[in-house]
Amino acid sequence: MADTVRAIAWGAMKILQTYYQGEDSAQLNIDHRKPDGPVTAADLAANHHILEKLTAAFGTEAFGYLSEETHQGQDPLPQDWVWIIDPLDGTRDFIDRTGEYALHIALAYQQRPVLAFVGVPEANKLYFAAQGQGCFVENGSGGEIRPVSIVAPAPDQALTLVVSRTHRDQRFQNLIDQLPFRDRHYVGSVGCKIVAILEQQADVYISLSGKSAAKDWDFAAPELILTEAGGQFTFFDGQPLRYNRGDVCQWGGILASNSPQHLALCQLATQTLATLPI
Incomplete structure (x- = not known):
């Protein structure tokens, strides 16, 4: 199964790169009407490729498909096995050409991820993980595959927070301003943020909902590649x-880290949040 999905992911990444490297921005057909942010022709083309290939390989009886671009309704899918897909995480960064966009594909079983793929097209890397089997990165399609393990910071080492350049309301800004981080590393998509932790460019990522919140497809794949590499990814209460x-x-509040201080950071975030105005 993993080999099949890796091939599908590389195919989708090639589609994204073709649009990203195109000189005519009009070909993106950017649609700004979606409440959660813009949608481009690249989102839709990659999504079509992924769904077409996954359904051909695995069918629709045992597997459900939860994709950002096709999701409708408020009822959970009835299948125990559900593919959770974000064909282009970081569309704004894609449009702005920062290079910080990613592809997310995860397979969840009874609401928890068991297989995950996070592709970073502009780095030509695909990170993947299976529950209990570790995290790996493939350098180029058919290229070298190596294991990925986080390097935990020393207990007295100051930590670096990875955070978006935008998408921060005032309450979230107040929270991160009061937490004891040495530095901030600004990155676009969630997938790229978690990769920054894997690649020792940052230690902690925080998400805090306000009027809106991150979605299933933002987190399912990044969560598993981080936890299988030895990190942690939980709500502030540890759940x-x-x-x-x-x-x-x-x-709610969600914290991902490479740190042995994960639970202490969650507790500190909860205590700090309680002092801030709603």
Whole structure:
């Protein structure tokens, strides 16, 4: 199964790169009407490729398909096995050509991810993980595959937070301003943020819902590649994330890290948040 999905992911990444490298921005057909952010022809083309190939390989009886570009309704999919797909995570960065966009494909079983793929097209890398089997990165399609393990910071080492350049309301800004991070590393998509932790460019990522929240397809694949590499990815109260619950929004505070201080950071975030105005 993993080999099949890796091939599908590389095919989708090639589609994204073709659009990204095109000189005519009009070919993107950018649609700004979607409440959660713009949609481009690249999102739709990659999504079509992924769904077409996955359904051909695995069918629709045992497997459900939860994709950002086709999701409708508020009921959970009935299948125990659900593919959770974001064909282009970081569309704004894609449009702005920062290079910080990613592809997410995850397979969840009974609401928890068991197989995950995060592709970073502009780095020509595909990170993938299976539950209990570790995390790996493939350098180029058919290229070298090597294991990925986080390097935990020393107990007295100051930590670096990876955060978006935008998408921060004032409450979230107040929270991260009061937490003891040495530095901030600004990155676009969630997938690229978690890769920054894997590649020792950052230590902690925080998400805090406000009027809106990150969605299932933002987190399912990045969560598993981080945890299989030895990191942690939880709500502030230490509880695991659940997917395909009907409401695709992941409300609340979520923290991902490479740090042995993960739970202490969660507790500090909760205590700090309690002091801030709603």
